Amino acid sequence: MTSRPGAQVRVHDPDASVWEPPEIGDEGLRPARRLPTAAEIEAIEEQARQNGFEAGYAEGHEVGKQEAEKAARAKADKQLRETVAKLESLAGGLTDPLAAAADQLEPELLTLTVALARKVLAAELETRPELIEQVLHQALEQLPGRSQEVRVHVHPDDRSLLDEYAQSLDTRVRWVADTTLARGGCRVESGAASVDASLERRLQQAVEAVWGDLAEPARPAAPEDASASEDDS
Structure with missing residues (x-):
């Protein structure tokens, strides 16, 4: 059997796919998807870099702002502490001179208080001379060994005020008129x-109760025969 020239022989292959023509609608053939060009890819990359830079700049700006604050x-805070320290130093400079002045004035105030x-x-003694009796009574109460003779030193002007009191004593008393003692x-x-x-000693005790320990005031010493005279009673 001879074949016609140009005739094609088709072999049936069950695994072969059959070509189907594309669908044609109202808009004609659908165009295939276009791939981006190299210039477009480069532009996309540049835009991505720019967006990343702006985001990083904004984030860095916020961090920098926080660090600056x-x-x-x-x-x-440092300036405030320095200012407070200066004010405290100035306040200390103001109080120190006052403290020094107080130290200088204290002896004068003490002298004035005692005077x-x-x-x-x-x-008080001029209006109530009998107070010397109370002073002597308290002194005798504090004196140990009263069974012996007691010597009583008083100012000569106070001696006559104690005659009546002396009669009530059950102790032998030797009176000593002492001009070194104040009335x-x-x-x-x-x-x-x-x-x-003595008046000076009692004043010192009273002042010590308020001012603290003080040196005992010097009492002028005088020979007993020149400043005191004994009188037995």
Whole structure:
């Protein structure tokens, strides 16, 4: 059997796919999807880099702002502390001169206080001379060994005020007129024991209660034969 020239022989292959023509609608053939060009890809990459830069810049700007605020607060705190320290130093400079002035004025105030107290006591003794009896009584109560003879030193002007009181004593008393003692005070002795109830000593005790420990004021010493005379009773 001869075949016609140009005739094609088709072999049936069950696994072969059959070609189908594309569908044609109202809009004609659908165009195939276009791939981006190299220039478009480069533009996309540049845009991505620009977006990333802007995001990073914004984030860095926020972090930098926070760091700047933190540094500013630290600087302000430091300046505040320095200012407070300067104010405290100035305040200390103001109080130190006052403290020094107080230290200088204290002896003068003490002297004035003692002088005023002495005048008050002197005025009290003028109006109530019998107070010397209370002073002597308290001194004798503090004196140990009263079974022996007691020597009582008083100012000569106070001696006559104690005659009546002396009669009530059950102890032998030797009166010593002592001009070194101010009026209103006395000093009693019995053997080696003695009690100082002089005006100066009582003033010192009163001032010590307020001003603290003070040095005992010097009392002028005088020979007993020149300043005191004994009188037995």
